[in-house]
Amino acid sequence: MQLEIVPCRSCPLRELKTFARNSDAQLAFIQALKKQEVNLKRGEQILPEGGRTGELFTLLFGMAFRYRTLRDGRRQILNFLFPGDLIGLQEQIAVNSPHGVESLTDVKLCAFAGENLWELYRQHPRLGYDITWLAAHEEHIVDDNMLSIGRRTAIERIAMLLIHVFKRAEQSGLSSDGSAPFPINQQHIADALGLSLVHTNKTMRRLEKLGLHRIENNRLRLLKAGVLQRMADYFAMPLRARPLI
Amino acid sequence: MQLEIVPCRSCPLRELKTFARNSDAQLAFIQALKKQEVNLKRGEQILPEGGRTGELFTLLFGMAFRYRTLRDGRRQILNFLFPGDLIGLQEQIAVNSPHGVESLTDVKLCAFAGENLWELYRQHPRLGYDITWLAAHEEHIVDDNMLSIGRRTAIERIAMLLIHVFKRAEQSGLSSDGSAPFPINQQHIADALGLSLVHTNKTMRRLEKLGLHRIENNRLRLLKAGVLQRMADYFAMPLRARPLI
DNA sequence: CGGGAAGTTGACGGGTCTCAATGGCCGTGG
DNA sequence: CCACGGCCATTGAGACCCGTCAACTTCCCG
Numbered sequence: 001m002q003l004e005i006v007p008c009r010s011c012p013l014r015e016l017k018t019f020a021r022n023s024d025a026q027l028a029f030i031q032a033l034k035k036q037e038v039n040l041k042r043g044e045q046i047l048p049e050g051g052r053t054g055e056l057f058t059l060l061f062g063m064a065f066r067y068r069t070l071r072d073g074r075r076q077i078l079n080f081l082f083p084g085d086l087i088g089l090q091e092q093i094a095v096n097s098p099h100g101v102e103s104l105t106d107v108k109l110c111a112f113a114g115e116n117l118w119e120l121y122r123q124h125p126r127l128g129y130d131i132t133w134l135a136a137h138e139e140h141i142v143d144d145n146m147l148s149i150g151r152r153t154a155i156e157r158i159a160m161l162l163i164h165v166f167k168r169a170e171q172s173g174l175s176s177d178g179s180a181p182f183p184i185n186q187q188h189i190a191d192a193l194g195l196s197l198v199h200t201n202k203t204m205r206r207l208e209k210l211g212l213h214r215i216e217n218n219r220l221r222l223l224k225a226g227v228l229q230r231m232a233d234y235f236a237m238p239l240r241a242r243p244l245i
Numbered sequence: 246m247q248l249e250i251v252p253c254r255s256c257p258l259r260e261l262k263t264f265a266r267n268s269d270a271q272l273a274f275i276q277a278l279k280k281q282e283v284n285l286k287r288g289e290q291i292l293p294e295g296g297r298t299g300e301l302f303t304l305l306f307g308m309a310f311r312y313r314t315l316r317d318g319r320r321q322i323l324n325f326l327f328p329g330d331l332i333g334l335q336e337q338i339a340v341n342s343p344h345g346v347e348s349l350t351d352v353k354l355c356a357f358a359g360e361n362l363w364e365l366y367r368q369h370p371r372l373g374y375d376i377t378w379l380a381a382h383e384e385h386i387v388d389d390n391m392l393s394i395g396r397r398t399a400i401e402r403i404a405m406l407l408i409h410v411f412k413r414a415e416q417s418g419l420s421s422d423g424s425a426p427f428p429i430n431q432q433h434i435a436d437a438l439g440l441s442l443v444h445t446n447k448t449m450r451r452l453e454k455l456g457l458h459r460i461e462n463n464r465l466r467l468l469k470a471g472v473l474q475r476m477a478d479y480f481a482m483p484l485r486a487r488p489l490i
Numbered sequence: 491c492g493g494g495a496a497g498t499t500g501a502c503g504g505g506t507c508t509c510a511a512t513g514g515c516c517g518t519g520g
Numbered sequence: 521c522c523a524c525g526g527c528c529a530t531t532g533a534g535a536c537c538c539g540t541c542a543a544c545t546t547c548c549c550g
Binding site: 066068070071072074075076078089090092093094095096098099117118121122125126128129131132133135136137138139140142143145146147149150151152191193194233237240 | 311313315316317319320321323334335337338339340341343344362363366367370371373374376377378380381382383384385387388390391392394395396397436438439478482484485
Binding site: 432 | 527528529530531
């Protein structure tokens with residue numbers, strides 16, 4: 001729990017060209033919606049799987065992931081979350097949270113009261129439209145991952161994941177000097193790609209020997225992005241400026 | 246192309262308890278948005294993969310599926326579509342349609358002009374909220390499928406798919422006397438579950454021998470739904486009435 | 491120095507894939 | 521009426537990708 005709260009107006013995310021600008025009126029409304037700022041450590045639960053918090057978050061800093069598990073413990077990571085991503089929208093719709101969200105790094109979250117979501121649509125339809133944008137965009141990412149898990153080979157999946165994480169980190173301002181933070185261990189990768197831990201390790205070692213990328217000190221660097229893209233048949237689409245709530 | 250157009254007010258879908266009621270004003274607005282009714286045969290493209298139509302549809306009757314393909318032809322079915330489902334929302338957000346949509350049966354569609362989507366949010370925030378609801382609900386279904394493909398065994402995946410299709414057909418008024426239409430062949434199942442055609446066939450024969458379900462004349466009947474559910478560790482959540490645009 | 495988390499490696503078995511061939515059903519045309 | 525082709529389901533054989541089990545190493549941190 002942090003004492004000083006950053007006003008939305010001067011939110012550092014809003015300086016990135018990734019995000020669309022908002023009017024002063026919209027910013028004031030978003031500011032009013034904001035309940036508090038939450039800081040969590042790496043490895044904490046942001047949303048409990050199957051639980052209900054009634055809260056809606058925007059990830060301000062750090063990385064996280066959405067996941068679901070079967071009763072015997074098999075876990076599937078649905079997608080990774082980056083600054084600007086909305087957390088908890090599905091809970092506003094289903095009665096219980098169908099998935100969990102866990103932090104991958106220390107994170108900073110902006111917390112809204114979920115009950116106010118409808119007010120947002122009523123008073124600022126444009127922001128409602130933006131939320132739909134974010135929901136559809138996240139679904140698009142899940143679609144990508146599903147194509148991967150269903151139809152790509154292990155090495156293609158890993159290549160795809162590396163490109164995806166790199167691009168998203170770059171867009172959300174987490175990268176610097178050509179390398180992106182990579183707080184994702186091999187168990188995470190296995191769970192995200194539908195592979196076993198052991199096979200993930202062997203495949204990553206194989207890919208590493210090709211010299212297309214490098215992971216050092218929890219940072220990822222793509223050395224031959226073009227080759228990786230062709231290997232995975234994966235080309236992240238360019239995006240117009242995305243909304244930020 | 247059909248001559249007589251059903252007024253939204255007397256749309257047969259609206260009689261199902263699955264769908265939430267709308268006010269007269271909302272109905273009038275939806276009606277005004279409606280551009281035309283489209284009828285397509287089984288196996289036709291509703292949305293081209295990678296193309297752009299600018300249109301938004303609601304599926305009124307029949308079944309379809311969303312899919313993506315890799316360049317060498319490997320195909321992944323992302324989810325199946327039932328009456329009441331929205332088609333083409335992602336295209337309103339990305340520049341090009343990232344996925345294709347193809348009909349599984351003869352279908353009837355309600356076509357809207359995509360450009361009017363923003364007007365809908367502006368004039369009827371409640372309907373905007375409903376569209377977010379539909380987007381989040383579809384993402385939830387994709388999440389389900391992803392858990393399946395990533396972490397369930399072949400036989401569990403098929404059990405899960407049978408339950409899922411049965412439930413959704415039931416909710417959308419396609420079922421009768423305890424059986425649901427099943428216009429899905431083994432190639433579709435394979436592509437939906439990330440399996441090969443041959444292995445899908447062998448696994449389905451194995452499941453069939455257990456006597457938990459029956460597929461005859463393109464209709465599906467669940468004989469021991471409870472056993473199937475436990476086998477797949479899959480329990481479709483009860484839903485509140487869903488919106489219909 | 492001890493202990494736990496994460497990464498690495500080998501051996502082995504099995505689930506799933508590919509290739510190939512066959513049979514059933516059905517609409518079309520001779 | 522029958523022959524034919526096309527789509528779909530089915531089945532067997534063999535290969536390989538990937539999962540499981542188990543052991544070991546490395547690194548980090550207390």
